[in-house]
Amino acid sequence: MSRPRDENKIEVIYEATLKLVLETGFNGLKMADVAKAANLATGTLYIYFKNKGVLINELYYHLKKNKTLKMLEVFDATDPFLIAFKKLWMNYVNISLAEPERLKFIEQYTHTSYLTKKTIQQSDQLLKPLEDFLSSGIMLGLIKQLPVQLLLGQLMGPINESVKLHYNETLKITSQLKEELFEMAWNSIKA
Amino acid sequence: MSRPRDENKIEVIYEATLKLVLETGFNGLKMADVAKAANLATGTLYIYFKNKGVLINELYYHLKKNKTLKMLEVFDATDPFLIAFKKLWMNYVNISLAEPERLKFIEQYTHTSYLTKKTIQQSDQLLKPLEDFLSSGIMLGLIKQLPVQLLLGQLMGPINESVKLHYNETLKITSQLKEELFEMAWNSIKA
Amino acid sequence: MSRPRDENKIEVIYEATLKLVLETGFNGLKMADVAKAANLATGTLYIYFKNKGVLINELYYHLKKNKTLKMLEVFDATDPFLIAFKKLWMNYVNISLAEPERLKFIEQYTHTSYLTKKTIQQSDQLLKPLEDFLSSGIMLGLIKQLPVQLLLGQLMGPINESVKLHYNETLKITSQLKEELFEMAWNSIKA
Amino acid sequence: MSRPRDENKIEVIYEATLKLVLETGFNGLKMADVAKAANLATGTLYIYFKNKGVLINELYYHLKKNKTLKMLEVFDATDPFLIAFKKLWMNYVNISLAEPERLKFIEQYTHTSYLTKKTIQQSDQLLKPLEDFLSSGIMLGLIKQLPVQLLLGQLMGPINESVKLHYNETLKITSQLKEELFEMAWNSIKA
DNA sequence: GATGAATGAGTGTTCATTCAT
DNA sequence: AATGAATGAACACTCATTCAT
Numbered sequence: 001m002s003r004p005r006d007e008n009k010i011e012v013i014y015e016a017t018l019k020l021v022l023e024t025g026f027n028g029l030k031m032a033d034v035a036k037a038a039n040l041a042t043g044t045l046y047i048y049f050k051n052k053g054v055l056i057n058e059l060y061y062h063l064k065k066n067k068t069l070k071m072l073e074v075f076d077a078t079d080p081f082l083i084a085f086k087k088l089w090m091n092y093v094n095i096s097l098a099e100p101e102r103l104k105f106i107e108q109y110t111h112t113s114y115l116t117k118k119t120i121q122q123s124d125q126l127l128k129p130l131e132d133f134l135s136s137g138i139m140l141g142l143i144k145q146l147p148v149q150l151l152l153g154q155l156m157g158p159i160n161e162s163v164k165l166h167y168n169e170t171l172k173i174t175s176q177l178k179e180e181l182f183e184m185a186w187n188s189i190k191a
Numbered sequence: 192m193s194r195p196r197d198e199n200k201i202e203v204i205y206e207a208t209l210k211l212v213l214e215t216g217f218n219g220l221k222m223a224d225v226a227k228a229a230n231l232a233t234g235t236l237y238i239y240f241k242n243k244g245v246l247i248n249e250l251y252y253h254l255k256k257n258k259t260l261k262m263l264e265v266f267d268a269t270d271p272f273l274i275a276f277k278k279l280w281m282n283y284v285n286i287s288l289a290e291p292e293r294l295k296f297i298e299q300y301t302h303t304s305y306l307t308k309k310t311i312q313q314s315d316q317l318l319k320p321l322e323d324f325l326s327s328g329i330m331l332g333l334i335k336q337l338p339v340q341l342l343l344g345q346l347m348g349p350i351n352e353s354v355k356l357h358y359n360e361t362l363k364i365t366s367q368l369k370e371e372l373f374e375m376a377w378n379s380i381k382a
Numbered sequence: 383m384s385r386p387r388d389e390n391k392i393e394v395i396y397e398a399t400l401k402l403v404l405e406t407g408f409n410g411l412k413m414a415d416v417a418k419a420a421n422l423a424t425g426t427l428y429i430y431f432k433n434k435g436v437l438i439n440e441l442y443y444h445l446k447k448n449k450t451l452k453m454l455e456v457f458d459a460t461d462p463f464l465i466a467f468k469k470l471w472m473n474y475v476n477i478s479l480a481e482p483e484r485l486k487f488i489e490q491y492t493h494t495s496y497l498t499k500k501t502i503q504q505s506d507q508l509l510k511p512l513e514d515f516l517s518s519g520i521m522l523g524l525i526k527q528l529p530v531q532l533l534l535g536q537l538m539g540p541i542n543e544s545v546k547l548h549y550n551e552t553l554k555i556t557s558q559l560k561e562e563l564f565e566m567a568w569n570s571i572k573a
Numbered sequence: 574m575s576r577p578r579d580e581n582k583i584e585v586i587y588e589a590t591l592k593l594v595l596e597t598g599f600n601g602l603k604m605a606d607v608a609k610a611a612n613l614a615t616g617t618l619y620i621y622f623k624n625k626g627v628l629i630n631e632l633y634y635h636l637k638k639n640k641t642l643k644m645l646e647v648f649d650a651t652d653p654f655l656i657a658f659k660k661l662w663m664n665y666v667n668i669s670l671a672e673p674e675r676l677k678f679i680e681q682y683t684h685t686s687y688l689t690k691k692t693i694q695q696s697d698q699l700l701k702p703l704e705d706f707l708s709s710g711i712m713l714g715l716i717k718q719l720p721v722q723l724l725l726g727q728l729m730g731p732i733n734e735s736v737k738l739h740y741n742e743t744l745k746i747t748s749q750l751k752e753e754l755f756e757m758a759w760n761s762i763k764a
Numbered sequence: 765g766a767t768g769a770a771t772g773a774g775t776g777t778t779c780a781t782t783c784a785t
Numbered sequence: 786a787a788t789g790a791a792t793g794a795a796c797a798c799t800c801a802t803t804c805a806t
Contacts, residue, residue, distance in 0.1 A: 006786090025304025027218070031780060032789095041788040043782080052780065111299045113216025146371060147362050150353060154375060157348025162341060171338050180337060184345060188379035193423075193768035194805055222797060232771040237798065388765090407686025409600070413801060414768095423767040425803080434801065486684075493681045495598025528753060529744050532735060536757060539730025544723060553720050562719060566727060570761035578790065604776060614792040616778080625776065 010048055012038045014059050022101050026108050031055075057119040060109050063102050068126040070095055075129070081137050082186075088133070089182055093159055093173075100167040107160075127152065143189045151189055158185065201239055203229045205250050213292050217299050220247075248310040251300050254293050259317040261286055266320070272328050273377075279324070280373055284350055284364075291358040298351070318343065334380045342380055349376065392430055394420045396441050404483050408490050413437075439501040442491050445484050450508040452477055457511070463519050464568075470515070471564055475541055475555075482549040489542070509534065525571045533571055540567065583621055585611045587632050595674050599681050602629075630692040633682050636675050641699040643668055648702070654710050655759075661706070662755055666732055666746075673740040680733070700725065716762045724762055731758065 016037035021029055031052055035042045049055040074091045075084060096103050109115060134151050137143040143151065162181060166173045173181075207228035212220055222243055226233045240246035265282045266275060287294050300306055325342050328334040334342065353372060357364045364372075398419035403411055413434055417424045431437035456473045457466060478485050491497060516533050519525040525533065544563060548555045555563075589610035594602055604625055608615045622628035647664045648657060669676050682688060707724050710716040716724065735754060739746045746754075 027304055030778090035789090042780090043789065044787055046781070047786065108303075111217075111301070113218055144371070144375070146368075147356075149356055149361055150368075150372075153352025153356060154349045154372075157350075157352040158345045158379075159348075161344025161348040165340055165344060170340055177337075177341075180335070181341075181345075184335070184379040188349075188375040193425075193766090194770075196769065221795090226772095233797090234772065234799075235770055238769065243797070408684075409686055412799090417768090424801090425768065426766055428802070429765070490684045493599075493677075493684060495600060526753070526757070528750075529738075531738055531743055532750075532754075535734025535738060536731045536754075539732075539734040540727045540761075541730075543726025543730040547722055547726060552722055559719075559723075562717070563723075563727075566717070566761040570731075570757040603774090608793095615776090616793065617791055619777070620790065 006048075009038075009040070009044075013040070013045065013048060013055070014062060017055060017059050018063075018102070018105055021105055021108065026112065029056075053114055053116070056109065056112075056114045057116050060106065060115060061119055061123055063106055064123045065126055067095060067099075067102065067106070068130075072129055075133070081140055081142050084133070085137065085186075086182060088130070089155070089159075089185060090178065093163070093178055093181070096159060096163045097166060097173060100163065103160075103163060104167070107164075141191055143191050145191070154189055155185055196238075200229070200231070200235075204231070204236065204239060204246070205253055208246060208250050209254075209293070209296055212296055212299065217303065222246075244305055244307075247300065247303075247305050248307050251297065251306060252310055252314055254297055255314045256317055258286060258290075258293065258297070259321075263320055266324070272331055272333050275324070276328065276377075277373060279321070280346070280350075280376060281369065284354070284369060284372070287350060287354045288357060288364060291354065294351075294354060295358070298355075332382055334382050336382070345379055346376055388430075391420075391422070391426075395422070395427065395430060395437070396444060399437060399441050400445075400484070400487055403487055403490065408494065411438075435496055435498070438491065438494075438496045439498050442488065442497060443501055443504055445488055446505045447508055449477060449481075449484065449488070450512075454511055457515070463522055463524050466515070467519065467568075468564060470512070471537070471541075471567060472560065474538075475545070475560060475563070478541065478545045479548060479555060482545065485542075485545060486549070489546075523573055525573050527573070536571055537567055578620075582611070582613070582617070586613070586618065586621060586628070587635060590628060590632050591636075591674070591678055594678055594681065599685065604628075626687055626689075629682065629687050630689050633679065633688060634692055634696055636679055637696045638699055640668060640672075640675065640679070645702055648706070654713055654715050657706070658710065658759070659755060661703070662728070662732075662758060663751065666736070666751055666754070669732065669736045670739060670746060673736065676733075676736060677740070680737075714764055716764050718764070727762055728758055 013034065017029070017034050020033055020037055024033075029052075031045055032042050034055070035045045038045070045055070049058065071088060071092045074087045076087070077084075079087065130152065131148040134143065134148045138145050138148075158181065162173060165171050171177075204225065208220070208225050211224055211228055215224075220243075222236055223233050225246070226236045229236070236246070240249065262279060262283045265278045267278070268275075270278065321343065322339040325334065325339045329336050329339075349372065353364060356362050362368075395416065399411070399416050402415055402419055406415075411434075413427055414424050416437070417427045420427070427437070431440065453470060453474045456469045458469070459466075461469065512534065513530040516525065516530045520527050520530075540563065544555060547553050553559075586607065590602070590607050593606055593610055597606075602625075604618055605615050607628070608618045611618070618628070622631065644661060644665045647660045649660070650657075652660065703725065704721040707716065707721045711718050711721075731754065735746060738744050
């Protein structure tokens, strides 16, 4: 970890990159532009990130990590399962709705050849606590006895699609709708 | 008379492009390579597709259309709703599993800035029949009274996630699993 | 001269080329466009002109020849020198003003590397009668005893510049102005 | 600090471009070749000139400006009109003869669609002092009362044609000839 | 002769990365 | 560490010319 200390600059670069990707899209992300937006010289970028690929991978992981940790903040191991589940589910939806931009970025990069196998694995790793939580639900006989990744997909898939519709402006996700969606989610996985 | 314009070439170009995108990923798709893979001169490509963007957009739509039409093939308006629904659902899953490559391509491009608004709209349009079908289910009081796009997302999301896990080799989707997934899908949207 | 007989087509091609050069300028003259403008297939162009260079050279010579012959039409060997001179001078000005487009084309190509030495020589050759005429003037002691090409340049230069100003719309060349210009021309070369 | 932006490079690029245009002609001027001739990487060219068009326009203006300023160097407002006029005229001829290459370049580009309206206007602007000078001659009743641009054309036209003949090697412009030419010029415009 | 689809060498320009300062 | 000028490989696209029909 002989990374230079100025963690603040790293954050600035992340912000600049994110902004540019959201503005000009994935292609068209130019290192020179990132530097300019971050108020740095091009060369400085390369002090903090070995190359473009690394920047993107680290940003991706950074965002994914933040999002996941934020989601898990509401987790209270002492809650009954269904309560905890709903808290998590709602929290995830709210986070996704609150920062559609970050989500959009994640989506945009998820299927890109820029992302390293390693990055993807590390990112998946972040969901471990969630998987454990679901496992406990299975143990308790509350949810279907299926591979946890499958269950996770079952839960994440619809949420992502719904959020997409939301910032598509195809429809607006109201509190009431959230309740409906939650019910659907629960109906689909409950034992 | 000059050589007649060979419409078959378009198909050849589609195949070559698809192959290359799957091999080398989205970035790194070079027109020269497409031409070579299609056994054409670079310039010939530009006779059939005005530029790289157009090629990608048209291929995207082409694949999406094929997939959707194939899915709808099994639709029989005289079937009872649930029968028809299951047929369609299963068919979609099977198609997705059968040609993961094409699906992967679609995924890869869906979030790309390469895709035109127009292409996306046209592609969404393809799902109209499905939306109508779901509407009829709502009318009959069989499924939840929610916006059809939302319901669609509720159905597609999990399938896509599951298929991803499948060609990730994280897990194998067996016939039995399909039945389970179907049940979950149905449980989630049924009235 | 195994040139195909359809002289008419050649004329059509000339017209189309001229039109395009004037519209889109010298660069940007594309053979395919010429063909289209002439209502021919690209390949047909190559039946009549071996290549782009030849087309341009022949068109240049064609225009120059036409212009020169037209100018000489008014020449009457029985006229007294000054009368003949004025007739020719006026005629040249009028032709230049009447078809500024053709003149513009000629100008545009004159300094181009597209023009062959041969074409330039042939074109210069066209002025032979004029040179002879000027020689006779020298013999008669009416005009300065200087190389005829120099005298020609002395005459053509100002006319071309004046015509440029005219279709520049910097000024309008009226009949009266023509008389003034003629006087200046004559004053400059008269013995 | 990075290497300071070397303004001298602009001059080097100008020289290289000029050289190449004179060698290989207007078409066939390739940016890669310019770079090589200037001992730079292709990309470096684009740091100093946004694109080929800009390079050409700026070079054109640069040369025209140099030539004009050089001509005006001999101008002394205290000289009597005719003295000043002859000085300027002779100076212009000498400059044109001394650097035929630059002149050739200017000619070569003057009628090209590469030149922007703006460049042409700016270039014309350079002649303003000359026009003023001619105006003063008109005021003094020494030269014909005609639009100055017309008078300028009357003067420049023959000079350019004569110089062309010179480096055509059609004839040699000796000192004596210069005197003759000057006389002709003066005869043509004097009141 | 006529056609226009096919060709592919050629070119302007970009942009990730390096490196002299 | 920071800078930003310099680099040059890479790439989309063009267009004069050919040639199968």
